[in-house]
Amino acid sequence: MSSEGIELRGVVKSFGEESVLRGVNLSVRKGETLAVLGVSGAGKTTLLRIIAGLDVPEEGEVFVGGRVVTRGPDLLVPPRERQVGFIFQNLGLWQHMSVEEHLRFVFNLRRIKDPEDKIREILEFFGLWKHRKKRPHQLSGGEKQRLAFARAMAQQVKFLLLDEPLSNLDLPRKKQLREELLRIKARRDVTLLYVTHDPLDVRIISHRVAVLHQGRIIQEGTWEELLRSPVHPIVEELLNP
Template sequence: MQPPMLLQIDRVGYQFPRQKNATLQEISLSLAPGEILGLLGASGCGKTTLLRLIAGFIAPTTGSIYLEAAVVAGAGQWVPPEARHLGMVFQDYALFPHLNVRRNLEFGLGKLSPPQRQERVSQVLELVRLQDYGERYPHQLSGGQQQRVALARALAPKPRLLLLDEPLSNLDSQVRQQLRIEIRRILKTTSTGGIFVTHDQEEAFAVCDRVAVLHQGQIEQIGTPAELYQNPSSRVVAQLVTQGNWLPAIPQGESTWQTDIGLIAGLPPVPDQSRPCELMIPQENVTLEPDDQGELVIQDGQFLGREYRYCLSTHSGRELHARVGQGSILPVGTRVRLQVKSEGIRVFTVQD
């Protein structure tokens, strides 16, 4: 017999007092034990509100929330935050400045005996690789180290679910890349389920097993990072998770489309070709070949480390971007001809 889902959210909605429209509408999702789920979306889409509902800081207007099959909110039941046995990591660390690292970690372990507290603190310090920092104070740590301490403090009581509210947003790019790997390692090592809120697609994909894309208070799509990237269900999801070019397109038969850069064939048909359509062309699907007779000219180029990103203008003035691997650098002003791979191109009606 399989264990119950760690978390189940059933048709949850939330509306702030005196607010005309609901912040969340009919949210349903589940989380298996040990799974990491990302909540991805633009600011104001309801990510943090959903996290606060799970934590118990606010109560849902409609629907129910279950932890390990027990109702914690809705259906006439309410379990306060301190009784839900959850951990939470905030973007501002929320460490006590007057306590050293070890004392910060002991704060939520009052039910343990002193020897047990010391043992547990040593365990989580080793888990986050800060064994030698127990006597330091928060101001003596870097931002990345402070966030590791915050993570260790949340994990010290052995919560059944860890909630992370944009925990890396205050860190620089290099530290963020390192810590997102560490967060995933730590959660998987401890078999702790996690809900990870972010507006950064790359971060969500790197940390999470599945990602739920939120838009205007509803789940637009939920799936693995590969599923979202390869098969976005709507224009909203495609814009959020892919680095794509968007070109108006006119059908020329079932699978061929006329665009600013010529005919593109081999695409799946759309149900209603009478509506205006656009093609989403991943930047990596566009390759450039220098050609003195080429109709497009490179307007700009950026070196991104493992690849180059070139910017061109189509005949109608729309920007088109191509990401290509390292090779011969094409200078600004070079005339080129394009080749476009049809695999991965998606067709969306403008209203999607």
């Protein structure tokens, strides 16, 4: 049986000759916030893209909320039908829509009547109100990231994938969005998979940590467990850079 969270079984992915994921097994429990750590190029973004349905593995299965969404190259539920929100830098924004249209679109999908007050509230929170008429290509890197964040909040999805969501932000914004993440963490109906290079974020924001190294998850556990008994020197290095 698969869990109600996010589960990967034997996921294998290569790009040409380069084998990136060599049989990844990972369970994110329902309501859990799990951080994935790994050196640059370890395959963290690839892992998230496979869960989101943006990349296809050669082998292995992905379950979201107990439902199989990817099975090798044969079965692929389209990204929009996965009920998975993602925050990837530059990725997944709708190039033809303005900032406010991104949110209006999401609220329409959710059949929320008169969303204008809610749209304003969210855009003000993320400091995007004055940019509401702009399209993604007219936004700075940090603004794009905040728009992806704002949209994910408006979607109220139960599964969220975050690829270094706090990088590229100034310190006050970082603090604000970190607090937002802590609020999400406290909600036990949202399952969150979080990729970062920042050990401080890992310790504060996640319930558990998984380390991706040489194509596999080599260790999983709480921050304290990994620190106490790392199975590989890389684990220590990633926790104490």
